[in-house]
Amino acid sequence: EPEVTQTPSHQVTQMGQEVILRCVPISNHLYFYWYRQILGQKVEFLVSFYNNEISEKSEIFDDQFSVERPDGSNFTLKIRSTKLEDSAMYFCASSPGLAVSRQYFGPGTRLTVT
Amino acid sequence: SQQGEEDPQALSIQEGENATMNCSYKTSINNLQWYRQNSGRGLVHLILIRSNEREKHSGRLRVTLDTSKKSSSLLITASRAADTASYFCATVPFSGYSTLTFGKGTMLLVSP
Known part of the structure; x- marks a missing residue:
């Protein structure tokens, strides 16, 4: 089965x-x-992206977050100025269609902000 | 309670027993999905049930959906130690957007 991949698997950064x-x-x-x-909590939606633009975003996705599809294959999440509370596992997902389709999740990137 | 609330929060059973997890939600949905997550790992899609379906099977998994009660259940039959994981339900709203709203999950421990 095709897979979503994410890199890095673990990222440590300073606030x-x-x-x-x-x-x-x-x-x-x-x-x-x-x-x-966030560790021990439920998975929370941040943003969805279609046709090179954001289609939906949550309250969590504030101005410090941005997404980009810089080429035909990569999809990136940028956090401009990390805070301690940004420490979490970040999952990317993709789907072939809208609501009726399952989403395929990547293995996640564990972000630790110190 | 919030959209996609599972119960119980934790379930401990012996191998060979059946495990039943429940999920309740609040808003109208297009579909409901169940995911599994091994500790600290990614999310594995198990099964999707549409709002016009009442029951679905996949191997040892059986999912039911009751839209009048806004609830779903996941039954794992003849459980194995390898089924030990957290199980989450996630709903897709009727609005047409595809955002998944996850519950807090049920942590299942299957002892050999």
């Missing part, structure tokens, strides 16, 4: 630094997502 989390969605998928999971 205030910028981080970029990378994802390679499944090649023929059209919809891309970022979710996060």
Whole structure:
């Protein structure tokens, strides 16, 4: 089965630094997502992306976050100035279609902000 | 309670027993999905049930959906130690957007 890949698997950064989390969605998928999971808590939606623009975002996705599809394969999440509370597992997902389709999740990037 | 609340929060059973996890939600949905997560790892999609479906099977998994009660259940039959994981339900709203709203999950421990 095709897979979503994410790099790095673990990122440690200092508070205030910028981080970029990378994802390679499944090649023929059209919809891309970022979710996060703070340790011990539930998975939370951050943003969805379609046709080179954000289609939906949550309250968590404030001005310090941005997403980009810089080329035909990568999908990135940038956090401009990290805070301690940004420490979480970040999951990328992709799907071939909208609501009726399952989403395929990557293995996640564990972000630790110190 | 919030959208996609599972119960119980934790379930401990012996190998060979069945495990039932429940999920309740609040808003109208397009579909409901169940995911599994091994400790600290990624999310594995198990099964998707659409709002016009009442029951679905996949191997040892059986999912039911009751839209009148806004609830779903996941049954794992003949459980194995390898089924030990956290199980989450996630709903997709009726609105047409594809955002998944996850519950807090049920932590299942299957002892040999």
